[in-house]
Structure formats: structure tokens, C-alpha cells
Amino acid sequence: MKMKSKSILVISPEQSVSDAIGTALSDKSDIRIDTEVSTLSQINGKAVKMAADYDIVLFQTSPESDADISAIQALAKDRGKGTVLVAMADDGISLSQARALNRAGVDEVLPISMIGAEIADQISKIDHASEASAAGKAPMGKIIAVAQARGGAGSTTVAVNLADQLQGRNKKRVPVKPGKVALVDLDLQFGTVGSFLDMDEQDTLLQLALDGTIPDATFLGQSMTTMHNGLSVLAAPSKFAPLDSLRTDQVAAILDTLRQSHEYVIVDLPRALVGWIEAVIERADELIIVTDISVSSVRHSRRLIDFFTTDNLTLPVQIVVNHEKKPLMQSSLHREAAKALERKLDHWLPHDPKAANAASDKGKPLSNVAPRSPLTKAVARLATTTQAGFQTASQNNRK
Ligand SMILES: Nc1ncnc2c1ncn2[C@@H]1O[C@H](COP(=O)(O)OP(=O)(O)OP(=O)(O)O)[C@@H](O)[C@H]1O
Numbered sequence: 180m181k182m183k184s185k186s187i188l189v190i191s192p193e194q195s196v197s198d199a200i201g202t203a204l205s206d207k208s209d210i211r212i213d214t215e216v217s218t219l220s221q222i223n224g225k226a227v228k229m230a231a232d233y234d235i236v237l238f239q240t241s242p243e244s245d246a247d248i249s250a251i252q253a254l255a256k257d258r259g260k261g262t263v264l265v266a267m268a269d270d271g272i273s274l275s276q277a278r279a280l281n282r283a284g285v286d287e288v289l290p291i292s293m294i295g296a297e298i299a300d301q302i303s304k305i306d307h308a309s310e311a312s313a314a315g316k317a318p319m320g321k322i323i324a325v326a327q328a329r330g331g332a333g334s335t336t337v338a339v340n341l342a343d344q345l346q347g348r349n350k351k352r353v354p355v356k357p358g359k360v361a362l363v364d365l366d367l368q369f370g371t372v373g374s375f376l377d378m379d380e381q382d383t384l385l386q387l388a389l390d391g392t393i394p395d396a397t398f399l400g401q402s403m404t405t406m407h408n409g410l411s412v413l414a415a416p417s418k419f420a421p422l423d424s425l426r427t428d429q430v431a432a433i434l435d436t437l438r439q440s441h442e443y444v445i446v447d448l449p450r451a452l453v454g455w456i457e458a459v460i461e462r463a464d465e466l467i468i469v470t471d472i473s474v475s476s477v478r479h480s481r482r483l484i485d486f487f488t489t490d491n492l493t494l495p496v497q498i499v500v501n502h503e504k505k506p507l508m509q510s511s512l513h514r515e516a517a518k519a520l521e522r523k524l525d526h527w528l529p530h531d532p533k534a535a536n537a538a539s540d541k542g543k544p545l546s547n548v549a550p551r552s553p554l555t556k557a558v559a560r561l562a563t564t565t566q567a568g569f570q571t572a573s574q575n576n577r578k
């Protein structure tokens with residue numbers, strides 16, 4: 180573990196929680212742990228004073244509690260330079276609750292089930308990230324590549340609306356700082372992200388293809404469109420560009436630059452597996468394949484999995500079955516598909532033409548035009564599990 184004499188303050192009303200953390204970190208002689216058996220709101224003022232002296236403050240919280248949220252805000256406001264705030268919340272914490280904690284000032288949210296053996300890894304990871312940011316380097320954002328098992332399977336619908344859900348709503352209509360999620364349409368010839376979001380034409384990728392330059396942060400910052408909720412979008416060109424006119428090093432630079440300034444980079448992939456896809460494969464933290472369970476789509480999905488995982492063995496792959504709501508009992512066809520893919524069919528998006536058509540007619544994300552529709556809710560669940568997946572200790576932290 181890469182830690183030089185760190186101090187941790189654990190605040191929990193349950194002695195057993197503090198004890199479990201103490202035990203899990205007991206072989207780390209370079210870590211000093213102090214505990215406060217209390218809720219965060221009970222020791223609010225004292226916690227604020229104490230927190231300034233610790234590298235990491237780990238506290239148990241209930242995101243529904245307004246008192247906890249204000250205690251966190253006070254803690255975040257007066258924390259010491261470099262103090263990292265880590266909330267431990269119930270395993271069932273929702274995406275919006277995790278976001279509320281982040282907004283209040285929490286740096287990391289850990290499910291309470293992780294306070295066992297996995298906590299040491301988590302602390303090490305958090306510590307590593309805070310050292311990187313203290314050194315002026317932002318922690319790397321996660322790259323999620325979205326592929327399709329057949330044309331029209333719904334990969335752009337998933338890419339656009341997953342990006343929108345991860346970015347979150349801007350309910351107060353105050354200007355949002357861009358930076359959380361970037362959406363990149365690498366379906367160079369047939370990309371439709373721009374029309375899904377009713378954007379003005381953007382020929383950035385064509386310009387790169389033509390002049391062959393390597394894009395940097397300034398260029399991308401000036402070229403990308405920021406949506407009203409802060410989502411940054413790099414659309415496919417409106418004019419025709421040969422698929423292989425981009426180079427691997429250009430695609431690599433786009434992804435490397437964006438993941439330094441965004442928590443998530445969502446990539447809508449083309450159906451053809453062109454050379455520069457290698458840059459995406461090497462960097463992807465997750466691959467989402469949008470499919471149906473017809474034999475041909477399942478076969479193509481299998482080929483995609485094999486292609487992507489040959490050079491990226493630990494790449495997590497999520498299968499999203501589109502146009503089907505989650506069945507109560509999986510049929511034999513479902514079981515056969517899961518077997519062929521060697522993956523559980525965990526994510527289902529119902530056939531919901533009303534919501535899908537409303538989104539495409541208005542050129543807006545589903546959450547905007549049909550917030551309560553079954554399709555929107557299913558994409559929101561996908562976003563929640565995606566985010567939670569990256570937060571769990573079992574996640575492959577290959578970067
Ligand atoms: N669950 C759904 N219910 C109803 N309509 C849907 C659903 N998912 C996608 N659609 C619609 O299907 C069409 C194709 O979807 P989309 O463009 O997302 O697919 P794609 O895989 O990106 O296709 P392409 O091959 O053009 O890239 C769109 O009109 C979209 O609105």
C-alpha cells in the first residue's frame with residue numbers, strides 16, 4: 180500500500196463499525212485511526228474542528244437525513260487542505276442520494292458492506308487519488324464504450340441517455356459547471372448523437388480527420404457543445420468522413436484528454452471495427468453491448484465481447500437487452516443467450532415507443548421529455564448500477 184503515515188478519523192454511531200475498520204487496517208502500521216462513536220450531526224461542531232487534523236474522515240451517514248447533509252456541508256467547508264471526506268452509506272443507496280452526498284461535499288461514497296477486508300484497498304485508492312490531485316493531476320475518469328449488436332439496436336439511445344443520467348438534472352436552472360460527463364460520438368459516418376440532442380452541426384472530428392492534428396484540452400474545450408445540464412458533447416461530423424480517416428493516436432488523445440477533466444467519458448461506437456477502435460479498447464473501463472436476444476444479435480454480441488476482451492482481459496462487459504422489459508422469469512431463449520454470452524442478462528430496457536419518439540421529436544434526452552416513462556426509469560437504473568459498479572471494491576482498478 181502506497182501510504183505514508185496517514186491519519187483517519189472514523190465517525191460512526193456503531194462501535195462495531197469503527198472496530199471493523201480498525202481490524203481491517205490493523206496491519207498498516209503507517210495509519211493512525213481515531214474513532215468517534217456518534218452520528219455526524221450529533222458532533223457537528225466538534226467534527227468540523229477535528230476534521231482539519233486528519234487526512235481522511237470516514238463517516239457513516241444516512242443520505243435521507245437533512246441534519247447529516249448540513250453537517251457534511253459544514254465539514255466540507257472547513258476541512259483541512261487535502262482532507263478527504265468519505266461517506267459510508269447503506270448498500271441500497273440510489274444514484275440521486277449518492278449525488279446529494281457529492282453535492283454536499285463528500286469526495287467518495289462507499290457502501291457499508293465494504294467496511295470489511297476491502298476497506299484497505301478502498302482507502303489506498305482514495306489516498307492515491309487525493310495524492311494525484313494534490314500533485315495537480317486530476318484522477319482519471321471512467322471510459323464507457325457503448326456498442327450495438329445490430330444496426331438500430333439502440334446503442335445511441337443508451338449512450339445519450341446514460342450520459343444524461345450520469346450528468347444529472349439541473350433542477351434549479353442555474354448554470355452548471357461542465358466537467359462531469361463527456362459524450363463522444365465516434366460513429367464517424369452515421370453518428371446521430373447530434374440529432375438526438377438537437378445540436379448545431381459540429382465538424383470537429385472531420386477537421387481532425389482532415390488536418391491530422393492531435394487535439395488538446397483547449398481545442399476540445401472550444402469545440403465541444405455543453406448542454407444545459409453541463410453534459411459536454413463531441414458529435415460526429417455532418418459531412419462524410421472516411422471511417423479510417425482518424426488515427427489511433429488522435430482517438431487516444433481525445434479520450435485521454437477528456438478523462439482527465441470528466442468523471443465519465445461515454446463513447447458511442449461505430450458498427451464497423453476500424454483500426455482506431457484499439458485506442459478505445461485499451462482505455463475502456465466498461466463495455467456496454469446493446470442487443471436483442473435474436474440468435475444473430477447474440478452471435479454478434481459474442482464476437483464483440485471476444486474482440487474487445489482479447490487485449491483487455493479484465494474489461495467488464497454489460498449486456499443491455501433493448502425493447503424488452505425485465506422478465507419475471509427468464510425463458511429458455513434468455514437462458515441460452517446468457518449462456519452464449521457467458522454473462523447474466525442484468526439490464527433490460529422496455530419497448531417504449533412513446534418515450535423514444537417524444538425524445539427524438541424534441542431532440543432532448545428521455546429524462547427531459549418523459550421523466551416518468553418506463554424507458555427513462557430503466558436507463559436511470561442502468562446509470563445507478565453503472566456508477567455503483569465503479570464504486571465497489573471488486574471493480575477492476577486497472578488504471
Ligand atoms: N426501448 C426502445 N423503445 C422504443 N424505441 C426505441 C427503444 N430504443 C431505441 N428506440 C428507437 O429505435 C431507433 C434506433 O435507436 P438508436 O438510434 O438508439 O439505435 P442505434 O443502435 O444507435 O442505431 P444505429 O445503427 O443507427 O447507430 C430510434 O428511433 C430510437 O428512438
Ligand SMILES: [Mg+2]
Nearest residue numbers: 334335366371
Ligand atoms: Mg447509433
